[in-house]
Amino acid sequence: MSIKNNKRYLPEGKYVMMGNVAMSEGALAAGLNFFGGYPITPSTEVIEHLTKRLPEVGGSCIQMEDELASINAVIGASLAGVKAMTATSGPGLSLMVETISMAANLEIPFVLCDVQRVGPGSHGPVTSPHHNDLGLIRFAGHGEFQVIALAPMNCQELFELTITAFNFAETYRCPVFIISDAYLGHLHEPVYIPPKEQIIKKVIKRELPQDYTKFFSYKDDMTGQYVIPKTPIAGTEYFPPTSLHLPHNYAGLPTSNSLEFMEMLIEKIISNIDKISITEEYRLEDAEIIIIAYGLPVRACYRAVDIAREQGIKVGIFRLVTVWPFPDKKVKEVIKNAKAIIVPELNYTGFIAEQVERVKKLEIPIVKIPKVGEFHHPEEILNVIKEVSK
Amino acid sequence: MIIPKLLENEEKKFTLFLNKDRCGGCQMCISVCPTGILELSNELNMRIAYIPRVKEGKANYCTACRRCEFGCPDWCIYVLNNEEIKNKKAKT
C-alpha cells in the first residue's frame, strides 16, 4: 500500500488484511518505534511487514540472531525511551522467559505477541493453532509478578486491541501479551481503520514526568493506592541511580522488605482490575447454561447459541477479552445460578476451565500466609489456625 | 585526621601520601615502582594487612612517576603537588 505524507497512519477506510499485518498496523498506530524479532512460523509476516514500514516512520526494525537477543534488544530500546515490541511463537517464548522476569522486576513496558502453534516441541503442524501457552504466559519467568494478556478473536480486534495493549503497557509498566494463533494470524478479513485524529486521541504517549525523584511503583501511605510513575528514559536526567534486579524501593535503592516488593508487583495490577478486565456478554440475561470462552472458539459459539436459543435452550456467552488477570469476581457473579458451564478451549488441559473451577469452589475460606526469604514461625501458623477455627 | 606522608620532596614540590586504613596489603605498589624505593613494613592496619613504607635513605629517589598511584587497587597511595594540597585545604 502506498501512502504519502506522514506514513504512520493509514488513510481512513476498509482494508482486507491478514491478521499479522493488522496487528502490525495497530502497533504502528499506537506509536511503535522499535521491533526486534526472529523469524518463526507463524509469526514471520509481522517482521516482514514491519521491515518495510518502520523505516518509513523513522523507527528501526532489526532481525536479531536469536529470540534471546530479540527480547533483550526490545528491553534496551524501551529503556532508551521508545515503544518496542516483539512477536514469536511457543518455542521462542520458552527462550525469552528469563528476560521477561528481569523486565517485570524493573517495570520496563513492552508488548509481546504470541502467535501460538501446536506444541510441545519444535516440529509438527506449525500452521495449526493450539492455545497451549496460556500457562507459560501467566507464569512467564522465575519469580512472582502479574502480567496482562489480551485475546482478540478477529482481525478488527487485532488492530484495536494492540493499541489497548500498548496503552496498558505504558500505564501499568508490566509485560503485556497478545494471544493470537496460527489461524488467526493468517486469516484475511476486512478491517475498518478509523481516521487518524480518533486514533491519536486514544494513544497514551511516552514522555518525561514532572517529578524526577520517584522511578518505580510504590504504595501511597495516605490513600492506600499504588502510584505508578512514568518509565525512566536513559540519556536524560530522569533515570534511577542504580537499577539492580533485586527488591527495591521507589528510588531504586535496595530494600530488605522483599514481601512488600512482591506485593507491589502483583497488587498494582490486581487493584486496578476493573479498568483492565474487558469482557463481553451475549444473551446472558436468563441463561441457565453459560459458555465461557476466549479467542478463536468464540466465533463458533455465537452461531451455536443462536441455533440453540431457537430450539428453546437457555444459553448465553460470557467472553473473556482480558484473559490474565482472571476476573474472579465477575465470573463468580455470572455463574451464580448456572446449571452447567461449557469452556471450549483450543487445548487439552483447559487452563481457563481450571480457573473457573477454582472460582466456583471458593465457598470455604482459604487463608494464605505469605513470606519471602525467611522461615515460617510455628506461632504464626498457630495464630492463623486459631482464627480460622472460630 | 591527617594522612601520613610517606615522603616529602621540597625542591620538586610534591608529597607522597598513604591512606593507612584503606590499604589491603597487596604489594602491587612495591612491584611496579621503577626505582624500587618501597618495601613491606611490620606495621598492621585496621584491615589486618602489612602496609608499605619507603626504604631508609631512598626518599629522594622518588620521581613522582605515579605508577604506584595508577597501580593501587584500593586508591590509597597517591602523589599530590603542593599547589593541589593548598587548593584542597582551601576548599575543605
Next chain:
Amino acid sequence: MSGLGPRYPTEKPDHPYVQHSFGGFLFGSYNSLFCAGCGYGIIGHLFTRVFEDDKLDPLSFPLIIGIGCYTQLVTLAHHNSQKIFALHGRAPAIATGIKLANPKLKPIIFTGDGDSLGIGGNHFIHICRRNVDCVILIFNNSIYGMTGGQGAPTTLYGSKSTTSTYKTFENRSDAVKLALAAGASYIARITVAHPRTLMKYFRKALNHKGTSIIEVITPCLTYFGSKNLDSLGAEYLGIQGSKMDTGGKMIDWIKRNCVRKNQARFMDDEELFNRYIIGEFRYDASKPEYSEEYAKIQKRSMEED
C-alpha cells in the same frame, strides 16, 4: 547496596578522584569491596580519571554491566553515569537496542571472560559483525570469580580450578581472534600493569565510530593466583614456580607473560604457549557503522512513494 564495607573516617587530603566516583559521592569515602590484589580497583580509577580529565558527559555513555565480580565496579564508576544491569551474557543485545532507539547514545559495556565468550558468545560475534557503535571492555581473569573459582573458557592450560581439580586440558578461546574473524573495527588487548596505555586505548575507542573491543587482562588473586604456580606461561623453560599469593607477585607474573605484538612475530608456538600478546590488532576507521547505514535506509524509505 548493603555491605559496602566498614566506613572509616574521612581523612584529608584524600585521593583526588574519590569524590567523583559513585561510592565516594554518596558516602564521602571509599572502602574497597574487592579482594586485596584484584585489578578492578585500578580499572575503576582509570575509568573515572578519563571521564573527569577529558570532561566528557556521562549521560551520553550509558554503562551496561554484565554479571560477575565487576558488577560491583559501579561504586567506582563516575557518579553521573547511567548504569543498566543486564543479564548474564546479554549485554551486547541490549546495547544494540539502545543504539538503534537513540543513535546519539554510545553504550559502554563491562563484561567478563565467561560472560562474553561463554554464555554470551553468540551475541559477541553478532555485535562485532554488525559494527554497532559501542565500546566493549572484556575483563579477562581466566576464572569465574563471583561464583567461587570455576573454570572459564579462557582458563590457562594446566591450571587448576574448582571444576577442573586435576588439570585444565581444554584449549582456551581467544577473544581477539574471534573479534578479528567476526569483523570488529578496533581491537586491542592490554593488561592492568600498563595503565597509561589502557587509558590511551580507551580514549581512542571513545572517539572511534564502530565496535571497539578492548580485552583487559586482570589478576584474580583469591581463586586463580593463590591456587596456581607462576610457572604457567613459562612451560618452555621447564622451571618449578611458586604460588602467587600476593598482588605484587601476580603483577610480576602478568608482566613476564606479556609479549608485544611485534615481538610475537619472531617467536614460535612453544614460546607463546599460555602467554598474552598485547597491542592493537586492528584499527579500521573506514568500516561502515550500523546505525549510520540504517539512517540512510530510513531517509530513502521516507522519501520514496
